[in-house]
Amino acid sequence: MSSRAVPSRTPKTIFAAAGPALAWLLAVACSTSAFATEGYLQNGIGARQKALAGAGVASSTDATAASLNPAGLVNAGSQINAAISIMNMTGGYRSWGSGGVTADGAYDSQREVAAIPNFAASWRVNWGLVDAVGFTAYGNGGVDTRYGNIANPLCGGASGVFCGGPLGLTLEQTFISVAFAKQVMPGLSVGIAPILARQTVEVRGVSLYSVFSTDPGRFTDKGESESWGVGVRGGVEWHARPWLRFGVAGNAPISMSRSEDYRGLFAAQGGADIPATIQAGIAVDLRSNLTLMVDYKHIWFGNNPAVANPSTNLFTLGALFGANNGSGFGLQDVDAIKVGLEWRQSPGLTLRAGYSYNTAPLKSHDADLNIMTLGVVQHHITGGLKYALTDNLDLEFATMYAPRASIRGPELGNPARTVEIEMSELEFTVGMVYRFGGRHAEPLK
Secondary structure: OOOOOOOOOOHHHHHHHHHHHHHHHHHHHHHOOOOOOEOOEOOOOHHHHHHOOOOOOOOOOOOOHHHHOHHHHHHOOOEEEEEEEEEEEEEEEEEEEOOOOOOOEEEEOOOOEEEEEEEEEEEEOOOOOOOEEEEEEEEEEEEEEEEOOOEOHHHOOOEOOOOOOOEEEEEEEEEEEEEEEEEEEOOEEEEEEEEEEEEEEEEEOOHHHHHHEOOHHHOOOOOOEEEEEEEEEEEEEEEEEOOEEEEEEEEOOEOEOOOHHHOOOOHHHHOOOEOOEEEEEEEEEEEOOEEEEEEEEEEOHHHOHHHHOOOOHHHHOOOOEOOOOOOOOOOOOEEEEEEEEEEEEEOOEEEEEEEEEEOOOOOHHHOOHHHHOOOOOOEEEEEEEEEEOOOOEEEEEEEEEEEEEEEEEEEOOEEEEEEEEEEEEEEEEEEEEEEOOOHHHOOOO
């Protein structure tokens, strides 16, 4: 199909138009708090991706393409996209048996609701080697659990899940990125997006285990620790036929500065890098207004000792917390299959649905320490819509439900006690898309 050309924009007009939105971008960078759905990473960014269960690496249509496949920005047009997700997490643990220290009984994490904003903007340009640019800021993932000062007779006078008072883990990852895309030949585009990553972590209530640390003074209850890193995301999108598209994109591992306040807890002396990911997919237009998307995603959690080392290393290897082979959270590499369906029912209404499944992030012997993460969900059922309010402005909705998932295993160092952790998630997203030049200025597939 043909499309009307979008006027090229200079850097001056781009930044003038984006000024108020960049203020939102900076707010996102400083305030993102996210519960994760694939290990500890989000399964989609923005209302469209979330409604499609994170599918669409081969079918980019809006500015959030910069966070999935930057090559797709050549199809996005000049627009601003902003959204906020409200996620409700219901989860906790049960413990029963004899001996040990994990508080007996059933307890829920007290932090259940998180607000996750994201911002994206894209512009069609005529800069020679660049056909489209984009800016984006979004929560890449995170964890936020909090348990009260639980009475625990197993502690001999102390209290808390692990005898260290109120227990919790807060991990937040935010990406700020600028992206560039180029159509290198008809139907084939490439893109690259350098990333500035910010990560914060705070751990509370695990002082009992500090005696097994390489640095007991920097183990727990040290407040928020901040780290930064720089990475890159890249991708390719190929329109093989008018009705058939392929895409592949991913980010390299991002080496983060060490979390010095917790170098005695996290393996490799406080190193907590962000894993590499890759996603490949196909998009097929079953009809002119109906598109099916099927994607595969792999996340290399296993290359990060701080999260991947088995929690049992303390007892099986005699490795202290904080050492290179010290105990981690046992997070495994994750494989995910995503299926999305988008029906452009009319010029003013688009309906979306999706489903994704990811392999189990954790093994049973790591259940006890992961009372602090609860990252066990595997199924995600999603849906949403886009509705045109005006020729320039669309309103978007998305919802995601991750049904209850659980694992159980022995308490750390005590097979006589069993621990089961569980979690389910319900998320609602509302967003807006503002197109410069109106609906007909937007490139069409």
